[in-house]
Amino acid sequence: MATLLESDYQFRVVEVSDRAWLEAAMTTGIYTPDDAISYIGEWDGVSDSIPSNTHVHFSVIISKVSDNIPLAWFLTHITDSSVYRTAIAMHPDARGQGHYRPIASETAYWWFYRCPLDIQAIVNIVDTSLVPKIVSPSHYRTIHTEGNLVYRTVTKEEDEASRA
């Protein structure tokens, strides 16, 4: 069952039956379908708490509401009141169509305003050698750069201000 992010996109937790689609989407070899499937059950997207002082993986597939065709796999680490988005695998059929940024914006909306957890900040960690575009909205702040890794973050109050 899919969950609406904000308006145009939706997500669902990865299922074992997604293996073939994940195989096609994961072209870098860093993450494998086994990784994505292994995270199933760490958090279901509905529960209002997670274990304190640890982190859980949230492995989901994103699709458009209009056609329900899977577009991308997102991996997010949830820890206390923060989420760290560490992996995106855009299916080859969906690349080059401008999905990155709206998906990033709609997932942020879900984390801050619809998620049952109290999320206060989002951190995007992007390897610019793999994702050459800045996928974060413009009001995100770059807080750290290390090699090809760029850390960009936004707090809930900053996101609220940008939407005002």
Added chain:
Amino acid sequence: MTTYTRSVTASFGNTTITQNVNTTDTVEVTVSMPGNVTISTISASNCSRTPASMSSGSTCTVTFSGTGSYSVLFMGSSGGKEPVFYRATLNGNVSSASVTAPTASSVTFDNPASADTTATVNLSATGSGGTLQYACEAGDTTPDNWQSGSTFTIARGSSGTVYARARRSSTTNSNTVNASRPGFLTGDTAVSATSSTIAVGATSASTTLSSATAGETYAVRVNNGSSNLATRTGNGAISFTSSLPSSGNTSTYEIFVRRPTSTGGDGTTYTATNDTFTVEMTSQDTTPNSFTLQNVTNAGLSTVYQSVAQQVTGITGTVTVSVSGEGSPQVRIGSGSWTSGPTTITNNYYINARLTSSASNSTAHTATVTVGTYSTTFVVTTVAASGGSSGGTSGGSGDYGIEVYDTDGTTTVLSPSTRYVNFMQGPQTITVPGNSTVLLQQDMTGLTTDNCDLAFTDFGSFVFSVARVTTGAVSSQGFELTNPGAGSFVAKPYILRF
């Protein structure tokens, strides 16, 4: 109000430190991360933190408003496929701080060159707890315009009191202090005014201001006076027309200044600068350069004769003219009316005199014309009586006219072969101003172009025209000399009868 300084090193899992505080306290916590990873998120509960993220080893400031438990979670992560998350937590309880009232010590003002001043509410004790606020108002003994800042804008005024106080809560007010409301500023007195000398009869004087302040209005008054004679703003000249000194005297004046409201003045009051200047009016010269009025001889009886106008020079101001004497004398100034006087004249104007000749032969009528301290006369002498009764004449013939004999009856004094030339007028020196006409007054009865003309001696090179005036009153008959040029000329004419 206490500021606590704490430090903590995050760890995989979590490192927790505890600091209990009051609502007015602050905690400054320095957080270090293993491997110096960035503290990417700082989440606060029941408190506020600044900043929301920072680098390892930086300090975060935590403040409080509500009571109860609080926590701040500092989170950092390594990169990679499976990032390692490091955490540090600051937590504790927030208690309500006790509130004590501040103590106000004074309210003071700055003194800017502007309409408003800034009042500062000063405290000798700040009190504790709650939120420190200040109030300050003019004329209100219990000011209640509460604000967090201690400075207020107070408009200048000519009177009144400013009251101020502080508080920590709505029930913990300080004492009230007061001070006199800042008054208006007076104008700048650093101004200089020049002295001057004016000619006698001048109707205005002026002074030039320097070192004046732009925007301020300056007034000229009689020294220590109360009435403005003239005003201006800033540097420059001021002219005034009243309270001028009399001839030969000097008056002292003083500069007063008025500051506009925009620079702190009341915009209406003039204050003395103690900067004075003088105006001297030169003494009047009432003695003209000497001149004479051309006399008339061989005048007809009981006839009005006028002299030749003379220019009066060497005087200053307005000088009195009077005329007296015989023959109902009158004077005329320039082209004005004839008058028996007294009248007045100013420098370079022409003066002329006239009187009625005696009714008797060989009798002089003298008019005394006085200009200031100088007097001159105008004399009109009537013609002598005709020859003695023993003389005789013989009738003329077809070839001759008449002959006139002396008293012996035989000596011929006038005959067709012994013609005489008579000076009817002259010689006399006259000045004909440029573009003017001068009348050589002469009774033209019986005088024609055949027996009378005008002759000149001692004249230079100039052009003029001569017209005979043979009609009208005897006083307006004669020869008119018209100078068409711009410059005057001097001539010595004779009126001849032959």
